[in-house]
Amino acid sequence: MNALLFLALPYAAISLFVAVTVYRFRERPFTVSSLSSQLLERKRLYWGSIPFHWGVVLILLGHLTALLVPRGVIWWGAVPLRSWLLEGSGAALALWALVGLLVLLWRRASDPRVRAVSTGMDYVVLLLLVVQLASGLWTAASYRFGSMWFAGVMTPYLWSILTLRPRPELLVDMAWPIQLHVAGFFVLLAVFPFTRLVHILTLPLGYLVRPWQIVVWPRRARALRRRR
């Protein structure tokens, strides 16, 4: 079971993620989108999408930090109050994101216009994310301090997977909510290329490094306004 969840699943998920994402970008480039439904419904989207996206992005950055600079995270946690601040902020963001996600789920299921453009996979993604946020929040609250032991256990585990020297045994004794959270991540990675999650890759980071542009209007705006 351990080998299945934390050895076979990760590599199957990574393979699917890479292969199908490349295929989709090459063969179906115009489907790489989340197919926004903002035109169809905006109010509930505001209270769902913004909390969900900001919460999840910040939390993922936290996970990434622990993956890249585990020693820094452990240094931060050496003072318990700092651990509480970090974990408490993470929990607040997680609950914010989770409530936002439930708003999104409610909106998609109840608004007839949004429901009409929804696919089965949209619901699958939403439900998987509910499981992921709930198990993560539960882990943070019940198995403190996640930030610290992530650096000690999860960072070596994830690097062992990425460097092809897998050590799934690192997770064998973990409590089930934690195992659910880790396996859930790999499931999300596996369905990534088949769903609206691909829109993550369209983050326009290119704007940060592209050459600047001058925008030239044909008429000056102020003059236009005066004339009116």
Place this chain on the structure above:
Amino acid sequence: MARAATGAELYDQHCAACHQAGGTGVPGVFPPLAGNAALADAEHVRSVIEKGLSGPLQVGGATFDGSMPPFGAQLGAAEVQSLADYLRSAWGNGFAGPSAGGGTAATPAASTPPAAPSTAPAAPAGDASVGHALFSGELRFRNGAPPCSACHAVQRESPLGGGSMGRDLTTAYDRMGQSTGLQGVLKTIAFPVMRQTFASHPLTDAEIADLVAYLRETASAAHAHGTAGADPARFGFNWIWLFAAVGAPLLFALLLIGWPRQRESASERLRRTGRVGRPRR
């Protein structure tokens, strides 16, 4: 039956930390009690509980090299008896007959050596303040193991409590057989979760001595303040939920700043009024 329940409670309290909740033990260090033939000898069981037992010893063909402290001082004769009865009948152990109350048939256990009085090796004197720094993570373990505080709490380390993945270690010094036992436990770390991580990142002897000194200090401080028996949950009101319950509504309140900009769109107005232009005043 009431007696067996008492035995089960005693087991959870004193034995389960090492021998595990299901009596499965921990490979290499703490022998299993479920299906352990040595439990056939009631006198031997009582003797081990009272006087402790140090390895190496053989159980079921496997070798265990741990150190169990004597519990004779903490448990009364009746408690030792009910604990022994419980061990010999729990987890499918069929050693306790109907007359198990009074030290019955003693079958010598060939597989287990008799309880040897544990001869403590001269313990290197540890520095409790260094131990504290190692525990919290201020000082790194030389072989790269994560700090104790990642998963464990100690009373008064923080007013909010500490790590909760592992057990509260305030009185681990007493629970794990004081210096000798604790050294053994930390030398070959075999607890669930820890065994995987620490196998490749063992603690050095000096680090172990420092940690033992620190945990001795926390235990005696807890005794001095009369909090040794305190339920760890007393310190463990889960502040995480409070953070989340306060923080998430605040973050939602923050969204109100942008809400007025989410005014009615042209398409919404069109659907509502049937015309594109702004409604006439």
